[in-house]
Amino acid sequence: MRIVAAELSHETNRFSVVPTDLTAFERSGIHRGDDMIAALRETATPIAGFLDAAEKHDFELIPLLAVWATPSGMVTQEALETLLTELLRGIADAGSVDGILLGLHGAMVAEHHSDADGYILRSIREQVGTGVPIVATLDLHANISQEMVDDANLLIGFDTYPHVDQRERALEAGDAIVQIIKSELEPTPALVKPPMMPTSQNMATAVEPMRSIIERAIRIEDAPEVINVTVAGGFPPADVEECGFSVIVTTDNDPGLAATLAWDLANFAWKKRDEFLGGVSSWDEAAAALRAIESGPLVLVDIGDNPWTGGPGDSAELLRFLLEQQASSAAIALIKDPESVKRCIEAGPGATVELSLGGKIDRLHGDALEVSGYVQTISDGRYVNAGPMHAGVGVNLGPSVVVNVQGIQVLVTEHAETPIDLNIFRRHGIEPTALQVIGLKGKGHFRASFEPIAERVLLVEGPGITGAELSRLSFEHVRRPIWPLDLDAEFERPDDPLDGDSA
Ligand SMILES: [Zn+2]
Known part of the structure; x- marks a missing residue:
């Protein structure tokens, strides 16, 4: 079994005047091939978790590229195209591969693609076709889009903030991709996005409200028919349509159950939304x-x-x-x-x-x-x-x-x-x-x-x-109404959840 592994991540603040160019990515260090393994093997990062999975399941991991940049302004078209082209060429040059493991952030915005993570996944999907599973990890601050869900077989978000479980979630991704390749799992994801866009000063997972939300997610994951539950708090200053809170429940070939569980968890988070406010002293x-x-x-x-x-x-x-x-x-x-x-x-x-x-x-x-x-x-x-x-x-x-x-x-x-x-x-x-x-x-x-x-x-x-003061930012692209910009935003499950929501 041969599986490609890569990381390409950025958290983009559209209100920053500092563009994220190739130099910004190079400054954080671009690791390629064997250097990627040497540099990241013993780190608390997704690549290390993918390597753990390779050892555990004895598959051949093909290390392509690991790169990120400190959060900053819009990723330049040149930077994203250069890195993505390298990634796509690396996948092509790897020959016949059985799967692709990716470390993404989920809140990258590029000059030419506001949903840059969706664009990355679509580009890979178009190249490898539907026969090669793609499993990606996401940051807890991802602004998850339907396109990202559609173009990956499985998305697995970090469960912690501070993000101390990156390696563990990546191992989980590695476990899952092996089962998908062996046709032992058929992931059916449902994404639900309540109209809420909390800031993250009260988003630490050791305290409320995220402690209860994540605990509930993990309880849902205990069911044998559930593959993964991902809760992402979102990243408001990306100022994209997909900004805000997301829940993905991925079941094993049961889209109806996935939708029901995702709506239930999203509703639970929605009811706790006021607890995300405050937390800042004068x-x-x-x-x-x-x-x-x-x-x-x-x-x-x-x-x-x-x-x-x-x-x-x-x-x-x-x-x-x-x-x-x-x-x-x-x-x-x-x-x-x-x-x-x-x-x-x-x-x-x-x-x-x-x-x-x-x-x-x-x-x-x-x-x-x-x-x-x-x-x-x-x-x-x-x-x-x-x-x-x-x-x-x-x-x-x-x-x-x-x-x-x-x-x-x-x-x-x-x-x-x-x-x-x-x-x-x-x-x-x-x-x-x-x-x-x-x-x-x-x-x-x-x-x-x-x-x-x-x-x-x-x-x-x-x-x-x-x-935390969102009124300081002049949002142009987030979907409206959205809480807390619009305090009258409403969230209700459509009458027939299977009608369009779990496709
Ligand atoms: Zn984060």
Whole structure:
């Protein structure tokens, strides 16, 4: 049995002014062939799960391509076509194959295809025909389209946020494709999309409302006739028609059951929609929390400029706030500012520098902050995540410096990245557990590493395009009505669910 494996993923924020070109993908590292196995074998990623499946079932895995880019603006036509052409050629060159395993995100938007993941799946399907099964993993923030469902035999989404189960879900995909190839399974999926588009600050799967929704999904999966239940919270700033919450139930040759179960679970999520609101503290509440620190650290997370939601990463608002509050024993990850990095490297370790920090990429993430500090550390910005999320995965921040501004240690980098791992500080000589205050940019992934060491976690929302305030974004393409943009949106199952909904 010969099965091709590849990953091609991006989460696209249409409100970002930073286009996602080929260079952006290259920066994250494009792995091909044997290098893909060497680089990703021992990581908490889909490719590692596909390799686990190859070992378990003793099939030949043909590694083609693994590539992603940090969430940012629209994927350029050139970038997607270049990577997709390479993928299609690789599949053709592999000769006779029995199946295709893919790691997709599900919220990629390209200049020429708003449903880029659907386009990728359709392109592969058109090339290989219906005789070769395609099974893909999806991110929990996928905006799932009917086209994606139609062109894959089976889609399996991550069940966790932070996404710590990528490898396990990919192994599940590998288990399933083997059974599909042997004709032991006949997947019949039903996609149901309630008209809701929650933001993700309250989407962590360890807490409500997602805890109950995922628990219910897993209970449904226990039935022998159910192959998989996928719940995707969606990614609003992709601003595409398919934006929002999705449920896929895939049964073994029972479309009616799949539709009934999917509608039931979607309805369960719909009724809990209000629990996705809130969860963000005011700056006054953050100031009070600073004064109330006992052992520390207080983890303060700005969700307005989260690079993994497509924020530019160059907002200086957290630093502005901590300086105003005269915080000490604090560190911030991070502010993207290549100009300031260059000046600090030229000045050298220990030198005093005057910087106009951040606020350069657009006018949506606050102004630059004039600061005086000293260069504490200089690095190449490379480290490996300790995990649990993305354990073993290398990170490249580009040349980076820590600038010490009145006792606040600020990581300033060439590239934007969301801090999800303690090693982002340890790499730069900062021990996060010893701090009183940790300032991060993020939404939910930081929790896997930082929640266990935190005295308290608070989300705040500075200016930007990645937070919970959807009124800041001028949506043009999402289907309407949709909650919470339209509070009067309604959700009701059609009288005959088999009439068009489970086709
Ligand atoms: Zn995600």
